[in-house]
Amino acid sequence: MKPLxxxxxxxxxxxxxxxxxxxxxxxxxxxxxxxxxxxxxARTWNWPANAIELTPEExxxxxxxxxxxxxxxxxxxxxRWLGRQPGRDVAALYLEHTSPEGEVTCMRHPxxxxxxLLLVHVTHxxxxxxxxxxxxxxxxxxxxxxxxxxxxxELPRAAVVVNEARRRGRVTGTDLLPxxxxxxxxxxxxxxxxxxxxxxxxPQARLHDEIARRRVYLHPIRWxxxxxxxxxxxxxxxxxxxLATTEVVEAVPREAGVVSNRVPILRDxxxxxxxxxxxxxxxxxxxxxSVLQRYGLARFLADWxxxxxxxxxx
Numbered sequence: 001m002k003p004l005x006x007x008x009x010x011x012x013x014x015x016x017x018x019x020x021x022x023x024x025x026x027x028x029x030x031x032x033x034x035x036x037x038x039x040x041x042a043r044t045w046n047w048p049a050n051a052i053e054l055t056p057e058e059x060x061x062x063x064x065x066x067x068x069x070x071x072x073x074x075x076x077x078x079x080r081w082l083g084r085q086p087g088r089d090v091a092a093l094y095l096e097h098t099s100p101e102g103e104v105t106c107m108r109h110p111x112x113x114x115x116x117l118l119l120v121h122v123t124h125x126x127x128x129x130x131x132x133x134x135x136x137x138x139x140x141x142x143x144x145x146x147x148x149x150x151x152x153x154e155l156p157r158a159a160v161v162v163n164e165a166r167r168r169g170r171v172t173g174t175d176l177l178p179x180x181x182x183x184x185x186x187x188x189x190x191x192x193x194x195x196x197x198x199x200x201x202x203p204q205a206r207l208h209d210e211i212a213r214r215r216v217y218l219h220p221i222r223w224x225x226x227x228x229x230x231x232x233x234x235x236x237x238x239x240x241x242x243l244a245t246t247e248v249v250e251a252v253p254r255e256a257g258v259v260s261n262r263v264p265i266l267r268d269x270x271x272x273x274x275x276x277x278x279x280x281x282x283x284x285x286x287x288x289x290s291v292l293q294r295y296g297l298a299r300f301l302a303d304w305x306x307x308x309x310x311x312x313x314x
Contacts, residue, residue: 001305001308001309003023003024003025004024004025004065004066004308004312005024005025005027005062005063005064005065005066006024006025006026006027006064006065006066006067006068006308007027007029007059007064007066007067007068007078007082008026008027008028008067008068008070009028009029009037009039009069009070009071009074010028010039010040010041010042011036011070011071011097012070012097013042013044013045014045014204014228015097015122015142015228016042016047016051017042017045017047017145018142018143018144018145018297018300018301019301019304020047020048020050020051021048021145021297021301022301022304022305023050024050024308025050025052026050026051026052027052027054027059027062027064028040028041028051028052028053028054029053029054029055029056029059029077029081030053030054030055031055031056037074037077040053041053044203044204045204056080056081059081059082060081060082060083064082064084064090065090065091065312066090066091066092066093066308066311066312067082067086067090067091067092067093068092068093068094068095069086069092069093069094069095070094070095070096070097072110072111075087075092075094075111078090078092086117087114087115087116087117088116091311091312091314092116092117092118092311093117093118093119093120093307093311094110094111094114094117094118094119094120095120095122096109096119096120096121096122096126096130097122097225098126098224098225099123099125099126099129099130099223099224099225099246100126100129100130101223104129107129107130107131108131108133109130109131109132109133109135111132111135112131112132112133112134112135113132113133113134113135114135115134116314117135117136118135118136118137118138118307118310118311119132119135119136119137119138120137120138120139120140120307121137121138121139121140122139122140122141122142122225122226123139123141123142123225123226123246123247123250124139124141124247124250125225125226125246125247125250126139126225126247127139138307138310140300140303140304140307141294141295141299141300141303142226142228142231142295142300143295143296143297143299143300143301143303144228144231144232144235144291144295144296144297144300145297146235146292146296146297147205147208147232147235147236148235148236149235149236149237149288150208150209150212150236150237151212151236151237151238151281151284152212152213153212153213153214153215153216153238153277153280153281153284154213154215155213155214155215156184156185156215156274156275157184157185157186157187157214157215157274158181158184158185158186158187158214158215158216158217158218158241158270158274159186159187159189159210159211159214159216159217159218159233159238160174160177160186160187160188160189160190160217160218160219160220161188161189161190161207161211161227161229161233162174162188162189162190162193162220162221162229163190163191163192164190164191164192167192170222171221171222171223171224172220172221172222172224173220173221173222173243174188174196174220176220176263177220179263179267180218180220180263180266180267180270181270182267182270182271183271184270184271184274186218187199187214189202189207189210189211190229208232208236211233211236211238212236212237212238214238215239215273215274215277215280216238216239216240216241216257216270216273216274216280217230217233217234217238217239217240217241217257218241218242218266218270219233219240219241219242219243219248220242220243220266221243221245221246222243222245223245223246224246225246225247226246226247226248226251230242230248230251230252231251231291231295233287234252234256234287234288234290234291235288235291235292236284236288237281237284237285237287237288238284238287239256239257239273239279239280239281239283239284239287240252240256240257240258240259240283240287241257241258241259241266241269241270241273242257242258242259242266243259243260243261243266244259244260244261245261251291251294251295252287252290253286253290255283255286255290256283256284256286256287256290256291257269257273257283257287
């Protein structure tokens with residue numbers, strides 16, 4: 001397909017980093033002081049030249065083939081800044097990154113029952129649980145820019161990557177860590193991790209290097225879409241111990257680690273991998289093989305091109 005000019009906000013840096021590997025031009029709103037509605041280009045990722053910063057004034061006179069919204073109010077912003085209504089005057093889709101919150105019977109999506117709009121989920125679990133009404137729905141599973149096999153497992157510890165672990169304790173499962181560690185050290189990485197004695201503010205490349213030094217990756221999250229950090233750890237060649245929640249049971253095959261909702265089983269699995277480096281390495285290699293097949297960048301970009309073409313065609 002012909003490369004498109006796509007208006008999209010810098011909301012999830014890791015996700016957009018993968019999407020930018022495609023052939024399209026992404027127009028990223030930028031505002032003074034770079035608030036959430038105008039972050040522009042990333043400052044912690046090395047993004048290519050097809051990510052272009054434009055002010056709202058510059059957007060009004062720019063060619064835009066497609067609007068990709070990721071938060072409900074972005075549809076109104078796009079209409080105000082472009083002078084065109086998304087879904088009517090310009091093609092549009094809504095990319096939903098998260099799982100719904102609240103009672104199952106009340107999980108109506110903000111763009112439910114919208115004509116002229118595609119709703120795109122990042123996991124089949126999310127598509128199942130969100131109620132999109134009559135809005136056309138598609139699923140494009142995650143894709144990752146391969147950081148390469150980096151696993152050494154030299155440190156007999158487990159690594160966990162969670163952002164805002166203290167505020168989101170039960171959601172992210174950080175309340176489970178004292179019940180899982182036993183005699184095993186668990187190193188917590190992520191935004192605000194220092195508040196819980198962890199490590200934060202590492203650039204992505206260094207973060208990958210550091211977690212790959214740990215012998216096993218622990219994914220204790222109860223309720224989330226599908227953590228990119230889990231897929232990144234599998235790319236690095238790490239064995240996985242994870243809760244059997246949301247999309248994890250689809251993403252982590254048996255040979256890649258241990259997936260369970262039983263804390264004693266998870267605790268025993270951590271201990272096994274910590275004390276058996278050969279087993280840990282074998283499971284990590286299986287994890288990498290699996291994740292490259294299912295969450296590789298080529299498949300991800302090809303899926304998105306199909307969805308983009310459908311959205312533009314109307």
